[in-house]
Amino acid sequence: MDQNKIPQATAKRLPLYYRFLNNLNQQGKKRVSSKQLSEAVKVDSATIRRDFSYFGALGKKGYGYNVEYLLGFFRSTLDQHEVTEVALIGVGNLGTAFLNYNFLKNNNIRITMAFDADQEKVGKDIGGIPIYHIDELDEKLKDIKVAILTVPATEADTITNKLVEKGISGILNFTPARITVPENIRVHHIDLAVELQALVYFLKHYSLDS
Amino acid sequence: MDQNKIPQATAKRLPLYYRFLNNLNQQGKKRVSSKQLSEAVKVDSATIRRDFSYFGALGKKGYGYNVEYLLGFFRSTLDQHEVTEVALIGVGNLGTAFLNYNFLKNNNIRITMAFDADQEKVGKDIGGIPIYHIDELDEKLKDIKVAILTVPATEADTITNKLVEKGISGILNFTPARITVPENIRVHHIDLAVELQALVYFLKHYSLDS
DNA sequence: GAGAAGTCGTGATATTTTTCACAATTGAGT
DNA sequence: ACTCAATTGTGAAAAATATCACGACTTCTC
Ligand SMILES: NC(=O)c1ccc[n+]([C@@H]2O[C@H](COP(=O)([O-])OP(=O)(O)OC[C@H]3O[C@@H](n4cnc5c(N)ncnc54)[C@H](O)[C@@H]3O)[C@@H](O)[C@H]2O)c1
Ligand SMILES: NC(=O)c1ccc[n+]([C@@H]2O[C@H](COP(=O)([O-])OP(=O)(O)OC[C@H]3O[C@@H](n4cnc5c(N)ncnc54)[C@H](O)[C@@H]3O)[C@@H](O)[C@H]2O)c1
Numbered sequence: 001m002d003q004n005k006i007p008q009a010t011a012k013r014l015p016l017y018y019r020f021l022n023n024l025n026q027q028g029k030k031r032v033s034s035k036q037l038s039e040a041v042k043v044d045s046a047t048i049r050r051d052f053s054y055f056g057a058l059g060k061k062g063y064g065y066n067v068e069y070l071l072g073f074f075r076s077t078l079d080q081h082e083v084t085e086v087a088l089i090g091v092g093n094l095g096t097a098f099l100n101y102n103f104l105k106n107n108n109i110r111i112t113m114a115f116d117a118d119q120e121k122v123g124k125d126i127g128g129i130p131i132y133h134i135d136e137l138d139e140k141l142k143d144i145k146v147a148i149l150t151v152p153a154t155e156a157d158t159i160t161n162k163l164v165e166k167g168i169s170g171i172l173n174f175t176p177a178r179i180t181v182p183e184n185i186r187v188h189h190i191d192l193a194v195e196l197q198a199l200v201y202f203l204k205h206y207s208l209d210s
Numbered sequence: 211m212d213q214n215k216i217p218q219a220t221a222k223r224l225p226l227y228y229r230f231l232n233n234l235n236q237q238g239k240k241r242v243s244s245k246q247l248s249e250a251v252k253v254d255s256a257t258i259r260r261d262f263s264y265f266g267a268l269g270k271k272g273y274g275y276n277v278e279y280l281l282g283f284f285r286s287t288l289d290q291h292e293v294t295e296v297a298l299i300g301v302g303n304l305g306t307a308f309l310n311y312n313f314l315k316n317n318n319i320r321i322t323m324a325f326d327a328d329q330e331k332v333g334k335d336i337g338g339i340p341i342y343h344i345d346e347l348d349e350k351l352k353d354i355k356v357a358i359l360t361v362p363a364t365e366a367d368t369i370t371n372k373l374v375e376k377g378i379s380g381i382l383n384f385t386p387a388r389i390t391v392p393e394n395i396r397v398h399h400i401d402l403a404v405e406l407q408a409l410v411y412f413l414k415h416y417s418l419d420s
Numbered sequence: 421g422a423g424a425a426g427t428c429g430t431g432a433t434a435t436t437t438t439t440c441a442c443a444a445t446t447g448a449g450t
Numbered sequence: 451a452c453t454c455a456a457t458t459g460t461g462a463a464a465a466a467t468a469t470c471a472c473g474a475c476t477t478c479t480c
Contacts, residue, residue, distance in 0.1 A: 015407035062476030197225035272446030
């Protein structure tokens with residue numbers, strides 16, 4: 001692994017920076033300062049400069065950053081030149097939304113296949129992405145290393161085990177289940193109910209007024 | 211504000227603890243240790259004990275925690291006795307998925323109304339939740355303090371301003387736009403494309419093998 | 421080309437979060 | 451009643467993250 005020194009907090013912000021640099025570039029902006037970027041992405045400007053500095057001196061003092069250069073740098077850092085294929089498991093409410101959307105904008109990530117247990121859905125496609133039966137995982141999954149999990153929570157563990165067996169490296173888990181995986185496999189949980197509850201909690205207990 | 215001393219990191223984990231305590235309770239479990247809970251929620255047991263300790267001594271040394279007691283404690287801490295009403299703006303792919311789901315399980319949060327600009331959708335309802343025209347925001351929104359934002363990114367700022375004017379306190383923002391709000395309003399961003407890109411980045415640059 | 425204004429990169433510092441590690445206490449077994 | 455294994459609650463340490471603040475450099479203006 002090449003850049004193990006980059007803090008996780010920084011790594012999580014990189015895609016965000018990349019997106020806004022793309023916006024700026026499309027608007028024809030040539031330069032940008034950490035202060036301007038800060039207002040756009042709502043991250044403190046010192047934090048942005050620190051984040052960038054892990055990759056070396058990308059800017060010029062007194063000038064700021066060259067948008068095109070920075071964009072190019074992040075493009076290669078984020079491997080935007082190659083496409084990452086992703087599989088989606090569970091074509092329900094949430095899964096269907098993702099298939100329709102498919103993360104197309106400024107993004108090198110594509111959902112290229114989906115799996116479901118429901119025979120009604122198998123064989124069809126959504127947004128051009130074929131839906132296979134979950135039992136076909138073995139033959140179809142091939143080299144895909146990343147999966148999005150949008151099955152019912154009760155199925156999460158079973159499916160996870162199958163994915164692990166097939167050699168998956170990363171899982172984006174939308175189920176409320178906290179799945180168990182070997183430690184060389186990375187799981188990111190996106191727990192929408194928790195996010196909503198946490199927001200409500202903050203409003204009740206941390207509000208500035210009252 | 212009552213408990214300003216609880217760290218944000220802790221506050222974000224509370225709903226997670228609550229959910230798993232509910233699971234345990236439904237399974238008829240009477241006691242649980244921080245170690246067991248740790249395995250279930252994938253949070254270090256010392257962190258769990260520390261989190262709980264901000265609320266006082268909830269457990270018994272040598273014994274663990276009484277599930278029912280702990281559950282009751284969190285229920286009131288998370289205001290689970292009262293229902294929090296939430297509005298959803300933008301009934302598209304994502305919005306429709308949320309309306310169908312509606313965070314029903316073990317949860318006191320309800321989406322009670324939705325808004326859209328599309329006349330095709332206005333007047334209908336999804337999962338029993340009425341869809342109003344966005345121009346009706348003024349008259350319909352009333353006392354709702356929390357909104358889920360699932361409109362196109364281009365609309366995010368306009369809608370946000372309307373919500374702010376109407377006195378909203380918190381926004382769960384699913385658009386890629388980083389919206390600007392007065393500082394007494396809380397925004398949580400859930401940026402699915404960023405999450406996916408970040409996961410891929412971690413796999414490429416932080417993997418244990420290779 | 422001198423001065424002013426702007427901005428980076430970073431050492432130092434502050435804050436937040438996690439983890440270690442252990443005395444104190446409990447419940448269970450005999 | 452005594453022993454022992456289990457487990458909490460927490461002081462202290464460590465690790466991670468964010469922010470301050472300023473010297474050094476760049477560009478712009480006159
Ligand atoms: N929809 C939401 O707004 C929302 C919000 C928060 C969390 N979630 C979570 O996301 C997950 C998906 O939610 P949803 O609303 O899309 O559910 P859903 O029931 O609409 O979809 C689940 C899909 O998984 C398929 N499935 C079931 N068993 C399967 C198996 N063994 N293999 C493959 N596919 C299988 C079903 O056929 C269905 O199409 C759930 O765990 C839910 O708790 C959803
Ligand atoms: N669907 C996904 O998987 C996904 C993933 C990541 C991010 N997002 C983001 O979430 C947001 C919603 O995505 P989506 O796929 O549901 O989009 P969508 O286009 O399906 O839905 C947007 C909805 O908003 C409505 N709308 C448009 N302008 C409006 C206005 N002024 N007032 C009220 N309603 C209005 C539209 O009529 C439509 O129903 C977008 O910002 C998108 O970038 C979606």
